[in-house]
Amino acid sequence: LFNTGTNLISLDLTKNCYLPKKQKKYGTSGVRWQVPWGKHTPATWRLKHRAESKWARSVNITSIFPIVTIKDPYHWMGSMCRKNYEAIWPHTQKNCPNLIKEHDNTINEVQVKYSKTDPSKIVKHES
Numbered sequence: 001l002f003n004t005g006t007n008l009i010s011l012d013l014t015k016n017c018y019l020p021k022k023q024k025k026y027g028t029s030g031v032r033w034q035v036p037w038g039k040h041t042p043a044t045w046r047l048k049h050r051a052e053s054k055w056a057r058s059v060n061i062t063s064i065f066p067i068v069t070i071k072d073p074y075h076w077m078g079s080m081c082r083k084n085y086e087a088i089w090p091h092t093q094k095n096c097p098n099l100i101k102e103h104d105n106t107i108n109e110v111q112v113k114y115s116k117t118d119p120s121k122i123v124k125h126e127s
Helices: 006-016 020-026 054-058 073-083
Strands: 110-111 122-126
Touching: none
Parallel strands: none
Antiparallel strands: 110 122
């Protein structure tokens, strides 16, 4: 998910994990900043999707150790109001997160675009 601390985890891993063979080959710590199926994609896509990079297409995705971050829903929604990335739902800064429609108390739908070019990768969620 967006806004759950993935950049912080990536930075921590890069600074604290040392993979000598990868460092020699790539000139970095060897820790990748995302898993091959994509940084923000649903876990269910793990063996079914590849991120758009040469590395993601070439790596054995069954030999990856993914790390998951969790953020409490209240503070996560505040983060989503400040920076929603590819999540789209009807709201304004004044009434964010606006998960319930005021006029009829129904749930607002949230669309998440996991691909800018493939419309089949737009997932709709109830908020």
